[in-house]
Amino acid sequence: MIKNAFKRALWVYHINTGGCNGCDIEIIAALTPRYDAERFGIKLVGSPRHADVLLVTGPVTAKMEDKLKRVYEQTPDPKVVIAVGNCGASTGVFHNSYSIRGPIDKIIPVDVYVPGCPPRPEAIIHGIAKAWEKLEGKK
Template sequence: MKLTTSLNRSLWVFHFNSGSCNGCDIEIVATLTPRYDPERFGVKLVGSPRHADVLLVTGPVTNQMADRLRRVYAQMPGPKVVMVVGTCGQSGGVFSTSYNLAGPIDQIIPVDVYVPGCAPRPEAIIQGVVTAIAKLERIEGGAKQ
């Protein structure tokens, strides 16, 4: 799939909660408020994975959500970026010893950008988006994905 410069000026984000405590989700909503206004850079929250360029995943993946996460990832049209928000998605966080864990997100789907924190501040999430844009630009430049 060919990448164009339009992609990183128009990132549409689909938000997926894979069993998070809702802390990261509140921080994501805070990121979308007028104070930070990500629409300045064309970032928009969309309701359907078919419209999305970025999959924003929060939470450690529970057994029930693992299959759903795989399917939502498969439903997105390429080129696509996966962004993990919160410590849970990277290591399981406070839920890491739970019996009901299908593992951190990168054991289910490939992840491009991690935003650590419990929960990460909006500034950190914006930093993550900038990292995602930088990664897309690197891929455009010809580097391997």
């Protein structure tokens, strides 16, 4: 991971598709000083057009479905999609609800899953590191 860090910085775009916020605050925690993902060059960006990695949280609600697709299409190739949290990977506790269109991999292709409800910041950084390996392979 350290070796890769100097090769290429990863820009991450985060989209919440209807999650409970738990994963989202852990993603921000991963970027702030205690875990400090930015020292590896992992940076949160404000537009999917700048991103290499999409961090997707949430079980994908009916209203967010087309927005998620649009964000995916706006992200330039090569890109990696990470589904953060249990409800992203399997819709979790919301599985029997009427307004859920997920899990995420039903709508867009997912490369890395980070399980946990919510996953710890370390796990999220580990997921991004996995995405890194994949991205290096993709090029």
